[in-house]
Amino acid sequence: MDFRGGQIHPSLEDVCLDEELLRELEEGFHIRLKNFGKDILFHSPGFKHYHVDDFSIKTGPKFVDISITGKNCELMCDHCASKILWHMIPALTPEELWKVANDLKSKGVDGILISGGSNKDGVVELYPFFGVMKRIREELGMFVSCHVGLVDKRLSEGLREAGVDAVLLDIIGDDQTIAEVYKLPHKSTIDYEESLRLLKEAGHNLVPHVIIGLHYGQIRGEFRAIDVVAQFDPSALVLVVVMPYFGKARFQLLPPPKPEESAKVILHARKALSQRPVVIGCARPAGPDRVKFDLYALHAGVNGITFPSEGIFTYAKSLGLNPVISPNCCSTVFLH
């Protein structure tokens, strides 16, 4: 396949890619063709209205996010400061969650992601919600995934009894990042590994996330995090990029990693998880670098891209890929 023979959408005309890197990424593209064929997922979950020239979803929201702590998070990590929770629908009690889920169901929503802020030990306290989650799945027939923090046995087994469809968690591969960015000096990479182990033992569909550039825009523990994730045979891996705007004020001017650096992380993930879907998640900064990031991601052989930049959908087709549009969260990729 000629990588540079693709049709260029007008929005990509001025984009310059690193030719040597593109040659390096070919290995990832061949892995995806060999193991997954030509389908590529383009996700557009309902928490954001997303419309670019060559990609949009016409239906109403089908998949939305719910926070069991509203906007509150006790950790207030440097890279997020709880802002990721702001767009989520608050449901602070099991009763509220049931009401919100019924309301969403009546509006045509098929799936929900339940998350929330962490306590000072990095745990999202989902314990009181197990029963309602089970009802949402069984009585409303909705897809339920949970984005958790660190988990203990009680949480892992409770989620299993609730029958949640997938469990998502951010995996960090560097102790200093855990201490400084996440404000968890009493935790380490071993605790994240233990969480993966507990969730795997409980039989969950694991969809770990690795945040590229988490350590103040530098790449540090990403490769190790991916290697750890690979040991637990996840259902899929989601890669996202740190978003400076979401961080605390004094970190907002720190740039995220260059797309060329991020591309190497994507390729590493593709090779480490050659039999499992690797997708680009919704969280990544807007702007010209996102276009390059998405292009490199395509060349590195990812299985899906959420909110693709303008021109990416068209370019994917010209690479011989078969785009599949999904209104769901990218964590559902393993169902495809």
Next chain:
Amino acid sequence: MGLAQGLEGTNEWEYNGCIIPLDLYYDIETQTWLKVNDDGTVTMGLTDVGQVRAGRLLHARIKDIGKVIKKGKPVASLESGKWAGPINALVEGEVVDRNEKVLEQPDIINYDPYGEGWIVRMKPYDLQRDIKDLLHGKEVIEEMRKYIEEWDIICMRCT
């Protein structure tokens, strides 16, 4: 806020905190405005209602000067944390100027959508033909009111 309020004395209408200048032309669905300039060019931007729906804008892209854009095709694109969408050309024509300040700091649109936050200036090919599809003056009010109520919008300039 009454319908008549804002029509007497000033040339703007206000509803739920949203300011709608009545000397501009509007496309309600895309919440874009158009101003006819003395030199025959037109200036376009996002309405107060549009900037509230989008939230604090983080990224903007505007077509280069000299580009010819068909009516209804994107002349710019904007993105916030919860919204990304095109600004479609309300007239067919050539881009003659673009707001470099908006490219550097897109949230100017949130603070001053009709002033400093203008997006693009175009030289229309057939203004009389294209402007017929836009709402103007008092006819804007009812349609804008319906839109504000449908989306339950309260306008705020702080982001």
